[in-house]
Amino acid sequence: MKITIWHFPTSTQWRRFSWFFFFYRIVLLHN
Structure with a gap:
């Protein structure tokens, strides 16, 4: 299950x- 959010920021x-x-x-990551 992949969610492409950066492709359609409508x-x-x-x-x-x-x-x-x-x-x-x-x-x-910093933690």
């Missing part, structure tokens, strides 16, 4: 979700 919710996911990944 909705604001998708954008926020992508940002949140990105930040979460950064935090996990």
Whole structure:
């Protein structure tokens, strides 16, 4: 199951979700 969020950032919710996911990944990597 693959979710391509960076391909179609049309909705604001998708954008926020992508940002949140990105930040979460950064935090996990730095942690």
